[in-house]
Amino acid sequence: MTTIKDVAKKAGVSVATVSRFLNNSGYVSTEAAQAVTVAVEELKYELNPIARSLNTKKSNLIGLILPDITNPFFPELARAVEDVALTYGYTVVLCNSDEDPEKEKNYIETLKKKYIAGFIVTSNQLDAPHYANANVPIVALDRTINEKIPTVSSNNKEGAIMGTNALLERGCKHILFLRGPEKLNPANDRYEGFMEAIQRSNVRYQVVTCPFHFADSQKIVECILQENPLIDGIFASSDVSAAGALKAAGTAGKHVPDELQIVGFDGVAMGAMLSPGLTTVAQDVYKMGAVATRVLIKRIENKKIEQNFYEVPVKLVIRGTTRSVVE
Amino acid sequence: MTTIKDVAKKAGVSVATVSRFLNNSGYVSTEAAQAVTVAVEELKYELNPIARSLNTKKSNLIGLILPDITNPFFPELARAVEDVALTYGYTVVLCNSDEDPEKEKNYIETLKKKYIAGFIVTSNQLDAPHYANANVPIVALDRTINEKIPTVSSNNKEGAIMGTNALLERGCKHILFLRGPEKLNPANDRYEGFMEAIQRSNVRYQVVTCPFHFADSQKIVECILQENPLIDGIFASSDVSAAGALKAAGTAGKHVPDELQIVGFDGVAMGAMLSPGLTTVAQDVYKMGAVATRVLIKRIENKKIEQNFYEVPVKLVIRGTTRSVVE
Incomplete structure (x- = not known):
């Protein structure tokens, strides 16, 4: 050699x-x-390349810290990050954190010893000292953060307004909003959007907090449909909770979309497989991952980034859980 | 310092x-x-640790090469690999290969320069020279290979016998088998299992090749149900193609499970979200990933491995797409 x-x-x-x-x-x-x-x-x-790492104190590894790759939102994100990283000569280290601050801290410290070039992080812990003092480029995904860390997010509030209006335009008179976990920023932005759109209307509504989890959502919605049989529209803050609501409608004997219309949020592939197919506010997950990776690589290579906050547009995907628009 | x-x-x-x-x-x-x-x-x-890599010519990175993390089978596998790797002090590099031999070869060559400790690979290219000459520990997952590479796989043939018998015991008289891609070993093992079980019965059957893809499967099954309205049972080689079959049953106006019963294969989370919930032959995907990682780490650390082929049992999960057993 x-x-x-x-x-x-x-x-x-x-x-x-x-x-x-x-x-x-x-x-x-x-x-x-x-x-x-x-x-x-x-x-x-x-x-x-390892000798180069020692000399330049940088490798071409990117750490991707996310709560759990088995949540259907994240595989597409991971795919985008890896695709873009690869075109720039970087490889991606996968880190499932379960939103556990200790695990996150441990990943950062361990990978920094390998001179990791930077991190893409989906976490609620971004105010924690292990991020503030990480001393390595970080880009945040799908979470709003302290202003020092560039962030890529969907236009969640706008999306929630779209989703709410979709139910209003289709004649719903009693809308149930399944609010996501209160500690998650995207869930709160969606809640704000729902409130803004619903309060502009005269329509009755009910808000209930519901985890992004299929079986939990099914149980919650079954209870509520029994208590309040007038509900004719459900806007869920995630596709997984919308799937639970659809299942609950089935057990409650409510026909979807004739008696009950449902809109989800996310746009994961599973939505199309449901019967009827799920109408949803679709995030451009792949684009979010791709933008985050490009911004991170610019930071790693000390190039200028134009802005500190990137908002990726969402769009309404109409399928079978909603009816035609009322003229 | x-x-x-x-x-x-x-x-x-x-x-x-x-x-x-x-x-x-x-x-x-x-x-x-x-x-x-x-x-x-x-x-x-x-x-x-990077200096140590240079000295020992080994890092504690494990490469995970899989076709596509957005296929619902793989996130749980990746999760298991990362969980187990972490407990042994290894970190996981994610590689989406799209089953493209050039991409696989490139990953192996690039990561070997970083002194990757070993690879876990789901691929059909394992006979290719870049694996044979990789000169680094490799464990194969979900694919049968040349006997030099330790392999972890589900008991696919046994599972297919279970799934077929589930339809036979529930009174099906005309069974459609959705065979997976012919180049995939697990798909072929499932086909063998179906053939063995169906030929022991007097029941009519039809075999059609169908990709592990929702929309394609929906189209194929819609055509077949039109041509052959007597079909009263479908055994799909994957949950995604079973979801397509269930959707097709809906558009064909066939009631599931009264007129048509469906069984899938995989056991991914999406199956429970469908209406009715999908009866399926469930693989223990997490266990497969965990076993593969433990075997790989043993090989990396030059410890003895007991066997070269690990078969993880499957089990039948009964949900709403099948009726009660006929006594």
């Missing part, structure tokens, strides 16, 4: 000069730079 | 001795080993 010594010998310069040139870490004369370039090419010298 | 030189000075030995001791790479006298241990502890010296 060709070593840096062979390159130095061939170029007629010192090993230190070759190292400075290859690592871009100090003055090298034009003549020496040319000689080294020629020697590297002739000898087909490849700088060992 | 404490360096290896400080440790050597404190211990009164040479840097080479400290290095041999820390990297376990040659003879060190008992006295020297004790002195180095004391010096390391007193100086709180931490061997830089």
